[in-house]
Amino acid sequence: MVRMSRRGFLQGSAAATLGAHPWASFAESAGSRSLFVGTQTTKGSKGIYAYSFNSATGELTQTGLAVDADSPTYLALSPDKRVLFAANELDEFEGKKSGAVSSFAVDRKAVKLTKINEVAAGGPGTCHVSVDHTGRCAFAANYGGGSAASFAVDKTGKLSDAVSFFQYSGHGPKPQQTGPRGHRVTVSPDNKYLFVNDLGLDEIHIYHLDASTAKLTPQDPPAWKAEPGSGPRALQFHRNGKWAYCVNEVSSSVNVLDWNAQKGVFTTAQLISTVADGHTGPSAPSEIAIDKAGRFVYVANRLDDFMVSFSISPTDGKLTLMERTSCGGKTPRHIALDPTEKWLLVANQATDNLSVFARDSKTGKLANEGKSFPISRPQCIVFL
Structure with missing residues (x-):
């Protein structure tokens, strides 16, 4: 297999360890939690x-390699946390121009993963699952x-071959x-829709989801359209299910979207920049996190x-x-709040x-300094 290399221009020098931050004493004592970190191999x-x-x-302590895998750059846990899915960000898989999707059985006690299966994603550079x-x-x-x-998942966590596949075109x-x-x-909060952020076409494609089969059917209208040159990358819903937040990589901005679940339509409510007025340097927002x-x-x-x-x-x-x-x-490729939400990783x-940065849960503010822990090419953080 050939590994994906589109992010080579973003890669740089080895890590510098940051000093212990001043908010450590404000953290809640809530014991130890396990997590998985996906990497670019x-x-x-x-x-x-x-x-x-x-x-x-x-404090973070690496307990070992959970499983050997080829460029598992994004991870997603099943609702019952018994299966972990990974996007294998590859240019080639089984001799074809395709990335892959893998599933793993989770051993929560040992914090280990056992591979269930791996299937072709249908296109190269599989970056999200x-x-x-x-x-x-x-x-x-x-x-x-x-x-x-889309893929069906059986009771053992095994992935089917692609049930629905959509190839987009344009620029x-x-x-x-x-x-x-x-x-x-x-996936929409009610599990009836799937949204696909298309950074190249400035759209979020919208599909009806049949959860019994994993089949996707295009919605009418088929997409929400961002302003030209936005590059919609990441999407996350508010807990109320009525608002969604879209991070735009190319224009360094965030769209606040109102979601109408009955009509299957997004409406733009706000566009706000992530950079200061007058900013002229490069910037490429990558990920979003919302507190509970x-x-x-x-x-x-x-x-x-x-x-x-x-x-x-x-x-x-x-x-x-x-x-x-x-x-x-x-x-910074990915961010995650820990389960206590006293820390941002x-x-x-x-x-x-x-x-790792301390977070004041009342004000939402982050510490200016954090703790640093070495790992080669970290891509995604998922708490068990």
């Missing part, structure tokens, strides 16, 4: 790694192939948009490498900028480190 990394996280101190709320359907977005696919106005770029597959209370949004920005925090209006879901702070490294790809 291009520089010594071997697959998915297991960690123990101390939510009282913010998700699972529906029943655990019986999985989905993949193919960046290099500009496509998306956007920016150099990063020379073709379609599937980047995110997101639905009060705060966090966005990681690559190239200029910082975190941006927003507060959420409880009346209409619109965002207000709070602050921009350190991401603790370079090229950042996977910094180019500096080969995971950063």
Whole structure:
């Protein structure tokens, strides 16, 4: 197999260890939690790694390689946490131009993974995987192939071959948009729709989901359209199911979207920048996290490498900028709040480190300094 290399321009030097941060004493003592970290297997990394996280101190301890896997750059747990799915971000799989999707049985006690099976994703550069709320359907977005696919999942966690597959065509106005770029597959809160963020076409494709078969049928209208040159990359719903937040990689912005579940339609409510007025340097937002209370949004920005925090209006879901702070490294590819939400974890790809920042759950503010833990090419963080 040939590994995907489109992110080579974002990769950089080895990690620098950050000093212990000043908010450690504010962390809640809630014991240890296990997590998995997906990696890009291009520089010594071997697959998915297991960690123990101390939510009282913010310390991460690597407990070993959970499973050997080829570039498992995005991970998703089934609702019952018995199966982990991975997007294998490859250019070739089984002699064809395709990435892959893998499933693994989770041993929660040992924090180990056992491979169930692996199937072709239908297009190269498989960069995202998700699972529906029943655990019986999985989905993949193919960046290099500009496509998306759905898969049925049986009771053992085994993936079927693709049930539905969609190949997109066209391009956007920016150099990063020379073709379609599937980047995110997101299931609606009611499990009736699937959304595919297309960074290249400035669209979010919308499909009806038959959860009994994993079959996808295009909605009418078939897509929400972003402003030209936006590059919609990541999508996450608010806990109320009425608002969604779309991170735009190319224009360094976030769209607040109103979701009408009856009509299957997104309506743009707000467009807000992640960079300061007058900013002229490079910036490429990558990921979004929302706290469980639905009060705060966090966005990681690559190239200029910082975190941006927003507060959420409880009346209409619109965002207000709070602050921009350190991401603790370079090229923050993924972020995740720990289960206590006292900490924000950042996977910094180019500096080969995971950063941990204390978080004030009342104000939503992040510490300016964090703790740093080395790992080669971290891509995705998933708590068990």
